[in-house]
Amino acid sequence: MALAPKFKGQRLLFFQAEPTSPTDTSDSSESLHTVELYLDYVCPFSAKMFNTLLTTVFPAIRSESSLSPKLQFLFRSQVQPWHPSSTLVHEASVAVLRLAPHKFWDFSSALFQNQKAYFDVSVVNETRNETYKRLAKLATESTDGAINETEMYDLVKVSDKPAEDGSLNVGNAVTNDLKVLIKMARLVGVHVSPTVIFDGVVAGEVSSSWSGEQWVEWLRKNVG
Template sequence: MPQSPSPFHADPLVWGQGPTVFEAFLEPTCPFSVRAFNKLDDLLQQAGSDKLTIKIRMQSQPWHLFSGIIVRCILAASTLEGGRETAKKVMAAVGAHREEFEFVSHCAGPNMDATPNDIIARLETYSGVALARAFAVPELQAVIKWHCKYSRQNGIHVSPTFMVDGLIAPAISSGDSVEDWIGKIFG
């Protein structure tokens, strides 16, 4: 008897279980978002997972021309084995090889000849995660739209933007140290 397919599930990009909620709205190819993303593990470790919950929100931006494709790849990864950790692995691969997914001055360079399939294959190579099948699941669109709507409803327009307990925190910058973040989050 054939098995029915398992129900679609995208693992939320959430780490920690503390009462204070830190949300990072990130565009994966933005250098400032990459800098912020690379601090999140240290932030959770230093603040304590019993005191802080970190939520990554995808903030696709049209001037990063492959943004929509890469955001979809990351969210597709969250539907695979490992869930959020697999998504984090894909996001880290984008950050580590940012130029492979970006355009010169947002409008030129070798990526002008890249297709969406080229980008997916490149990201599979760098991350070691098979993404193509998950990328093609139609139900993924609802997850992408949720991230987009959530950003808009909260007045988020650019990345990185940070929220603490539901309020935008304009004093927090990707250039701050983790210690500065902790002081601004809990201060």
């Protein structure tokens, strides 16, 4: 599935070729194998998979010339509403895409590392905007200040005043972007996290329990 330019921060590339002529398409995304990762920030199994990829698999891909020019990974937001805070943390990631797309993977890593702070028990006694304030602070801290905490909070906070038309379902500044991401997951029928799609087909054999070595072996087999 395509990736809208406004969500470009969700793409991870490992190699950037310099075109040799105006008609050279060697660096076109059409030539890349695509691994789509449907992950939820408050899912322990998503965290396990993400951390394995980040710490072991991605460095291995970068060091292996048979893989790095041929692969791209796409982070796909998989909101799971049985965890109410899932919406909030994914909204925060969309805000980061808006403010500093190059820091999206850093912020995602921070969310997974701190995911217990956003589990049901951890948020049940605070207001929605209080959770947003904590997320804005985390964004600033995890991106070395690339994200302004106030600007981040302004994107995700929900007003306690009706809209001009009287609507009480006012949402926030990233609501419409999150709707698009949710529609994308529904279009391909993804129901749970983590789900991995390889070149457009669900890779049911991929498990969150896979080691880095298993991932690399699978990628070698499928990329060739």
